[in-house]
Amino acid sequence: MNTVIRVFLLLGIFAGAAAAEPASALESLGELGAWQAGAAAPATPLRPSPVYDQTEKGFSRYANPVMEACRGDRSCFMALDGPERGLCEAYKEGKSCFMALDGADRGWCQAVKEGKSCFMALDGADRDLCEKGQFPRKHLFWARCANISLPQGQSNPLMQACRGEKSCFMALDGPERGLCEAYKEGKSCFMALDGADRGWCQVMKEGKSCFMALDGNERDRCERGYFPGKHLFWEHCSKE
DSSP: OHHHHHHHHHHHHHHHHHHHOHHHHHHHHHHHHHHHHTSOOOOOOOOOOOOBOSOOSSGGGBOOHHHHHHHTSSOHHHHOOHHHHHHHHHHTSOOOHHHHOOHHHHHHHHHHTSOOOHHHHOOHHHHHHHHTTOOOHHHHHHHHHTTOOOOTTOOOHHHHHHHTSSOHHHHOOHHHHHHHHHHTSOOOHHHHOOHHHHHHHHHHTTOOOHHHHOOHHHHHHHHTTOOOHHHHHHHHHTTO
16 A cells, blocks of 8 residues: 555656656656666667668769759759759759859859850959869869850860860879779779778769768768769769
8 A cells, every 4th residue: 555655646746747847857757767777778869861762873872962953853943052053053944144143153154154255254363264274163063964065165174084085194183183083984982082082982983881981071961962062073974
């Protein structure tokens, strides 16, 4: 009988606490359960999971918003935000450069897509780069997604290597050469690259898992399907 009375008293105490402060009562019940079990089990934080499609390996195993927009699987508005959405709308969906972009991106778009002269579209260092045919990779990427040809007479080393007109070694140097050799010329990611670039390459080209290939923020981005633009660019080139 005494045991039954004690049980009812305990239930009454917890019921009163729950009515006054629900969170505190729940925490107390959790602590009581953990104490009875002998140890408290830490809560496992929720993490975003990759979304898979039907392809077998490489970056396309993940629902990457940039590539979904590039392929036309989703609209630019639905897939992207910020400057990336503007680039997509200008190149992929035919919106004018003036309406879709601002700053230097507007000028680059006018030179790459609309045929405006470098002198008229850009200023300073951007104009110098444009006159040498050295266009930003992000504009080259979206132009390729939209099957837009570069202005005649331009000899951009990135595109020469991408199209196979020059070898990666002859056209490029530094990390860009390594990316080109890995994706375009079939060199192993391990031999061509180092650091995070090696890990991204192993995921996108060789089918290694995000967990095995990358660490920290890079792994988190990978598991959400957000891959670096430079790797997307060279992976795209490798299909030619």
